[in-house]
Amino acid sequence: MSNEKVRVFDTTLRDGEQSPGVTVTPDQKVQIAIKLDELGVDAIEAGFPIVSAGEMRAIKEIANKGLKAEVCGLARATVADIDAAIKCDLKYVHTFIATSDIHMQYKLKMTPDQVLQRAVRAVEHAKKHGLAVEFSAEDATRSDRAFLLKVFRAVTEAGADRIDIPDTVGYRTPDYMAQIVTEVREATKLPVSVHCHNDFGLAVANAIAGVNAGAACAHVTINGLGERAGNASLEEFVMALGILYNKRHNINTQMIYETSRFVSNTMGIIVQPNKAIIGENAFGHESGIHTHGVINNPLTYEPIAPELVGRKRWLMAGKHAGAHGIRAMLGEFGINPTEDQLHLIVEKQKEIADRGKSISTSELLSIAGEVMHNPQFEEKFKLYDFQIFTGMHTIPTAVIRLSAEGKELIASETGVGPVDAALKAIQKIAGDVASVKIREYRLGSISGGSDAQAEVSVKVEDRNGNVVSAKKANQDIVVASVEAMMDAINKVLLKRVLDSKG
Ligand code: KIV
Numbered sequence: 162m163s164n165e166k167v168r169v170f171d172t173t174l175r176d177g178e179q180s181p182g183v184t185v186t187p188d189q190k191v192q193i194a195i196k197l198d199e200l201g202v203d204a205i206e207a208g209f210p211i212v213s214a215g216e217m218r219a220i221k222e223i224a225n226k227g228l229k230a231e232v233c234g235l236a237r238a239t240v241a242d243i244d245a246a247i248k249c250d251l252k253y254v255h256t257f258i259a260t261s262d263i264h265m266q267y268k269l270k271m272t273p274d275q276v277l278q279r280a281v282r283a284v285e286h287a288k289k290h291g292l293a294v295e296f297s298a299e300d301a302t303r304s305d306r307a308f309l310l311k312v313f314r315a316v317t318e319a320g321a322d323r324i325d326i327p328d329t330v331g332y333r334t335p336d337y338m339a340q341i342v343t344e345v346r347e348a349t350k351l352p353v354s355v356h357c358h359n360d361f362g363l364a365v366a367n368a369i370a371g372v373n374a375g376a377a378c379a380h381v382t383i384n385g386l387g388e389r390a391g392n393a394s395l396e397e398f399v400m401a402l403g404i405l406y407n408k409r410h411n412i413n414t415q416m417i418y419e420t421s422r423f424v425s426n427t428m429g430i431i432v433q434p435n436k437a438i439i440g441e442n443a444f445g446h447e448s449g450i451h452t453h454g455v456i457n458n459p460l461t462y463e464p465i466a467p468e469l470v471g472r473k474r475w476l477m478a479g480k481h482a483g484a485h486g487i488r489a490m491l492g493e494f495g496i497n498p499t500e501d502q503l504h505l506i507v508e509k510q511k512e513i514a515d516r517g518k519s520i521s522t523s524e525l526l527s528i529a530g531e532v533m534h535n536p537q538f539e540e541k542f543k544l545y546d547f548q549i550f551t552g553m554h555t556i557p558t559a560v561i562r563l564s565a566e567g568k569e570l571i572a573s574e575t576g577v578g579p580v581d582a583a584l585k586a587i588q589k590i591a592g593d594v595a596s597v598k599i600r601e602y603r604l605g606s607i608s609g610g611s612d613a614q615a616e617v618s619v620k621v622e623d624r625n626g627n628v629v630s631a632k633k634a635n636q637d638i639v640v641a642s643v644e645a646m647m648d649a650i651n652k653v654l655l656k657r658v659l660d661s662k663g
């Protein structure tokens with residue numbers, strides 16, 4: 162098998178942007194393209210030029226940014242679409258037309274001969290204008306094989322530089338993808354790409370099977386974004402390729418998490434917590450058995466070192482946490498209880514967990530402080546209560562009551578919404594002592610319906626540059642937000658105390 166690097170063609174800005182609910186401004190598209198380039202993708206599909214003036218502006222700017230990646234745009238197999246790509250200063254076009262019976266009959270309303278001619282004309286037109294051309298037969302994997310190969314041969318003769326095989330509705334299996342790639346390579350002798358959708362959850366497996374059968378390239382997206390269930394996710398594809406198949410690529414894997422977060426925040430699509438590589442839980446350990454194993458040797462339960470994808474492992478004091486995990490969590494703060502103290506801490510923590518609550522780090526530290534009779538570990542700020550006033554004609558206002566070292570503190574603030582008002586009020590009280598800025602606020606719904614659990618993560622930074630995150634879940638978004646903020650502030654204060662002890 163060849164040792165050539167696998168080409169990574171990123172289509173986050175095109176297929177990814179076609180995800181239901183996603184829209185990005187031209188400026189945001191440019192920012193994402195820069196991030197993708199830093200990540201090391203070989204090609205960036207910047208968009209679909211014909212769709213709007215804003216899209217054209219963004220693609221043109223990306224094309225002229227001097228990126229290392231090749232920049233291309235999508236065009237139907239029509240002169241107008243290809244001309245729109247040329248107007249964006251693109252030197253590389255990805256042109257497509259459907260070849261399956263169902264698409265030709267019900268969508269294009271064209272005969273196979275007409276489709277063939279249209280494909281050839283489009284490729285000729287693009288080549289006449291000096292473009293590099295990647296040709297896709299949309300719904301290739303449900304197309305009549307003889308007709309598909311006929312189209313691929315014809316566009317090859319017309320000058321296409323690359324052939325792409327889209328599994329448009331994610332209908333095929335790895336075996337099928339391997340076989341079709343082999344046939345298309347033999348028929349065209351051109352570099353072949355695979356473009357796999359995830360309708361059956363097989364997109365990454367299919368893309369890998371295609372590459373193992375000799376495809377030079379896979380079309381992928383950050384966070385697996387894309388039409389319906391999405392496309393093959395870049396992060397899963399690249400990590401499986403490198404670690405499980407020992408294949409080379411140009412991706413700087415340490416930038417994977419940062420890029421994933423950036424795309425999720427910019428495109429507004431939350432990543433599911435248990436998503437491989439990039440999900441919140443992908444490097445988190447809760448059960449005692451797992452934390453014990455990971456502390457002794459991370460390879461026991463981590464097939465990928467978190468640092469390799471720009472992440473950190475985290476341990477959580479949930480119901481299944483054991484003494485080893487709790488000791489490790491406390492150890493991160495330089496706290497070393499005796500065996501007896503540890504036993505008591507674990508007992509108290511389990512009592513809380515049995516009530517269905519996962520305890521936060523600052524709560525755990527507070528328990529440790531109590532058991533070890535060391536008030537320094539105790540939470541500096543404790544939440545008494547809060548009230549929110551909001552409505553269509555009421556400026557959202559929050560009143561927060563906290564206690565610090567036995568004193569009751571109260572503050573009120575207004576904001577753009579109840580969460581904003583509440584977090585501002587907390588910051589106002591914590592003011593001089595904590596003086597934190599919110600670096601990130603994320604809201605995710607854990608279950609569906611209007612009574613869904615809301616999961617809030619906040620990341621705060623204090624004036625010394627200490628950054629901590631905290632996460633809380635509650636059916637009330639404001640409660641989850643307030644509790645997460647309180648935990649983050651207490652953690653950052655504790656970190657300062659412990660750092661100052663050296
Ligand atoms: O899934 C698909 O078929 C596509 C084509 C435009 C290549 O995205």
Ligand code: ZN
Nearest residue numbers: 176327329356
């Ligand atoms: Zn697609």
